[in-house]
Amino acid sequence: xxxxxxxxVESVHFRRDEPPFLLGRKALAVNLSxxxxxxxxxxxxxxxxxxxxxxxxxxxxxxxxxxxASAREHQVKLAGGDTCVSPGPLGISISVLGETRSASxxxxxxxxxxxxxxxxxxxxxxxxxxxxxxxxxxxxPRLDRSGRKVAAAVPPKPGRAGRAERVRxxxxxxxxxxxxxxxxxxxxxxxxxxxTAAMDVSxxxxxxxxxxxxxxxVGARLLEPAIPIADPARRLAGAVGADxxxxxxxxxxxxxxxxxxxxxxxxxxxxxxGLFIGWITRGGGxxxxxxxxxxxxxxxEGFDHFREPRG
Amino acid sequence: xxxxxxxxVESVHFRRDEPPFLLGRKALAVNLSxxxxxxxxxxxxxxxxxxxxxxxxxxxxxxxxxxxASAREHQVKLAGGDTCVSPGPLGISISVLGETRSASxxxxxxxxxxxxxxxxxxxxxxxxxxxxxxxxxxxxPRLDRSGRKVAAAVPPKPGRAGRAERVRxxxxxxxxxxxxxxxxxxxxxxxxxxxTAAMDVSxxxxxxxxxxxxxxxVGARLLEPAIPIADPARRLAGAVGADxxxxxxxxxxxxxxxxxxxxxxxxxxxxxxGLFIGWITRGGGxxxxxxxxxxxxxxxEGFDHFREPRG
Numbered sequence: 001x002x003x004x005x006x007x008x009v010e011s012v013h014f015r016r017d018e019p020p021f022l023l024g025r026k027a028l029a030v031n032l033s034x035x036x037x038x039x040x041x042x043x044x045x046x047x048x049x050x051x052x053x054x055x056x057x058x059x060x061x062x063x064x065x066x067x068x069a070s071a072r073e074h075q076v077k078l079a080g081g082d083t084c085v086s087p088g089p090l091g092i093s094i095s096v097l098g099e100t101r102s103a104s105x106x107x108x109x110x111x112x113x114x115x116x117x118x119x120x121x122x123x124x125x126x127x128x129x130x131x132x133x134x135x136x137x138x139x140x141p142r143l144d145r146s147g148r149k150v151a152a153a154v155p156p157k158p159g160r161a162g163r164a165e166r167v168r169x170x171x172x173x174x175x176x177x178x179x180x181x182x183x184x185x186x187x188x189x190x191x192x193x194x195x196t197a198a199m200d201v202s203x204x205x206x207x208x209x210x211x212x213x214x215x216x217x218v219g220a221r222l223l224e225p226a227i228p229i230a231d232p233a234r235r236l237a238g239a240v241g242a243d244x245x246x247x248x249x250x251x252x253x254x255x256x257x258x259x260x261x262x263x264x265x266x267x268x269x270x271x272x273x274g275l276f277i278g279w280i281t282r283g284g285g286x287x288x289x290x291x292x293x294x295x296x297x298x299x300x301e302g303f304d305h306f307r308e309p310r311g
Numbered sequence: 312x313x314x315x316x317x318x319x320v321e322s323v324h325f326r327r328d329e330p331p332f333l334l335g336r337k338a339l340a341v342n343l344s345x346x347x348x349x350x351x352x353x354x355x356x357x358x359x360x361x362x363x364x365x366x367x368x369x370x371x372x373x374x375x376x377x378x379x380a381s382a383r384e385h386q387v388k389l390a391g392g393d394t395c396v397s398p399g400p401l402g403i404s405i406s407v408l409g410e411t412r413s414a415s416x417x418x419x420x421x422x423x424x425x426x427x428x429x430x431x432x433x434x435x436x437x438x439x440x441x442x443x444x445x446x447x448x449x450x451x452p453r454l455d456r457s458g459r460k461v462a463a464a465v466p467p468k469p470g471r472a473g474r475a476e477r478v479r480x481x482x483x484x485x486x487x488x489x490x491x492x493x494x495x496x497x498x499x500x501x502x503x504x505x506x507t508a509a510m511d512v513s514x515x516x517x518x519x520x521x522x523x524x525x526x527x528x529v530g531a532r533l534l535e536p537a538i539p540i541a542d543p544a545r546r547l548a549g550a551v552g553a554d555x556x557x558x559x560x561x562x563x564x565x566x567x568x569x570x571x572x573x574x575x576x577x578x579x580x581x582x583x584x585g586l587f588i589g590w591i592t593r594g595g596g597x598x599x600x601x602x603x604x605x606x607x608x609x610x611x612e613g614f615d616h617f618r619e620p621r622g
Binding site for chain 1: 312314316317318320321323324355357358359361392393395397399402406
C-alpha cells in the first residue's frame with residue numbers, strides 16, 4: 001500500500017484565471033506523480049475542497065470534470081473526501097492511495113541511493129517554470145475546441161511574438177498547466193529493480209535531488225552540461241528575465257522522475273529514456289561541475305512557497 | 312482498507328485563539344471518528360498543512376504536539392503529506408487510512424439501513440455546539456497544568472457565572488475542543504455484525520441521519536422525547552440564545568455514532584451504550600414525532616459551512 005498527499009492553493013500554485021478543467025486534471029496528476037515516483041499503481045483518491053463563497057459554480061464544475069477525466073484515464077476512483085467553505089483562497093487537497101502489483105521488488109523510495117550510483121532524470125526540465133513566468137507576464141493559454149488541451153499561447157501584446165516564440169510558449173504553458181505523471185516509467189523502474197532510489201521533481205531538481213540525497217545519507221555531483229534544459233526554457237527564458245539553467249535547476253513542477261541506478265543498470269536507465277545528469281557521492285551535499293573550471297556547491301533551492309508569493 | 316478525509320479551516324471550524332494543542336488533537340480525532348464509524352482500526356494518516364505566513368512558530372509546534380499525542384494514543388502513523396503557504400486561513404487537511412482486522416464482517420457503511428431497524432446514537436448531543444456558541448460569546452477555556460486538558464471555563468465577565476454554570480460550560484468547551492473518536496464502539500459494532508448502517512455525527516444529527524437514510528434509500532422517524540440532549544446544552548442553551556433541542560439536532564461536531572440495528576439486535580445496541588431515538592421507515596424523509604400532537608417533517612439542516620460564517 002502506497003499513499004501520498006499534495007495540495008494546490010490559489011495564488012500559491014495557480015491563479016483563478018487558469019483554465020479550471022486543466023487545474024482539476026493537474027491537481028490529481030501531481031498526486032499521481034508521487035505514486036509514479038514510488039513505482040506504484042494509483043487506485044483511489046480522497047478529495048478535500050476548500051471553496052471560497054464567490055467561486056463560480058461553472059468553475060467548480062469544470063474543475064471536477066478535469067479531475068474526473070484524469071481519474072478515468074488513470075483508473076483511479078474517488079474514495080471520499082470533505083468539502084468546506086474557505087474564507088480565503090480556493091484549496092484542493094488530494095490524497096492518493098496506490099499499490100504495487102507484487103510485494104517484491106519493493107516500492108521506490110527517496111532513500112536507497114548509494115555512492116557511485118548514476119543519477120538520471122526522465123526528461124528535460126524548466127518548461128513548466130517558464131510557463132508559470134509566462135502566465136505572470138500576461139501570456140494566456142488558448143484551449144482547443146474540446147476545452148481540454150492547450151492549443152496555443154496568446155502573447156500579452158498581440159503581434160509582438162513570432163511564430164516560433166508562440167510555439168515554444170504554448171509548449172511551456174502545456175508543461176505548466178497540464179503535466180503528465182510518469183506512471184509507466186515508475187512502474188517499469190520498480191518492476192525491473194533497476195533503481196536504488198527515485199522521486200519526482202515537484203519543487204525543482206536541486207531541491208528535490210537534495211531531499212533524495214538527505215534521505216539516502218549521501219551527496220551528489222551534477223554535470224552542468226548534462227542538465228537537460230527543455231527547449232522552451234532554453235530559448236524563451238531571457239524574454240521573462242530568467243536564466244535557462246536556473247529554471248531547469250530550481251523552477252519546479254516538472255513532474256519528471258529523478259532516479260539513481262548502480263553502474264550495472266545504466267543501460268536499462270538509458271533504455272527507459274533516462275537522461276544522465278551526474279553521480280551519487282559519499283557526502284558533501286550537492287556539487288555542480290561546469291564544463292570547465294572548478295566545481296561549485298549547488299544550493300538546494302527550489303520553488304519555495306514561503307519565499308515566492310504569486311499575485 | 313478504509314479511507315476518510317476531513318479538513319479543519321480557520322474561521323470556519325476554529326479560531327486562532329483556541330488552544331493549538333487541542334486543535335491538533337481534534338484535527339486528527341475528527342478523522343479517526345470517520346474510521347470509527349466504519350468499525351475500522353486507523354493505521355496511518357496523511358497531513359496537508361496550509362500555513363499562513365504570520366502563523367507563530369510556537370502555535371504550529373503546539374498544534375503538531377497535540378496531533379502527535381493523538382497519533383500515539385491511537386497508534387496511527389504519519390505516512391506523508393504536504394505543506395504549503397496559505398495566503399488566507401490556516402488549513403489542516405488530513406486523510407486517515409484504516410483497516411478492519413478481518414474481511415468479515417464488512418465495514419459499517421451509511422448504506423444498509425432497512426425499514427423497521429431501530430436508530431441508536433452513542434451518546435447525548437449538543438454539548439459541542441453549545442461550546443462553540445460559548446466561545447463565540449467570549450467564554451475561554453482554561454487548561455490544566457499539562458496544557459492538554461480543559462480544566463475550567465472562564466466567563467466573559469468575571470463573577471457573572473455561578474459554579475454550576477461554569478462546570479457545564481467547561482464540559483461544553485471540552486466537548487467542542489477535545490472530542491474523542493468512538494473507535495472502541497465502532498469496532499465492537501462491526502465485529503458483532505450488529506449494525507446495518509452507521510456514521511458519525513459531524514454536521515448534526517438531522518443532517519447526518521438524513522445522509523444515512525439517503526445512502527440507504529429509506530426514511531426515518533425520530534421520537535422527540537428520546538433525543539438525548541447533553542446536560543450542558545439543556546441547561547445553558549438559553550444563556551447563548553439557543554434552543555437545546557436545536558443544538559442536539561442541528562449543532563454538529565458531537566462525533567457520537569449513529570447506528571441502525573434490526574429489532575433482534577436491540578439488546579446488543581443497548582448493551583453497547585446506545586440510546587434509542589427512532590426507527591427507519593420505508594421512505595418519507597425525516598419525520599419527528601413529538602410527545603403529543605402530530606408528527607412534523609424534520610429538515611436535514613446542520614452545521615452548514617456555506618451558511619454559517621464564524622468570526
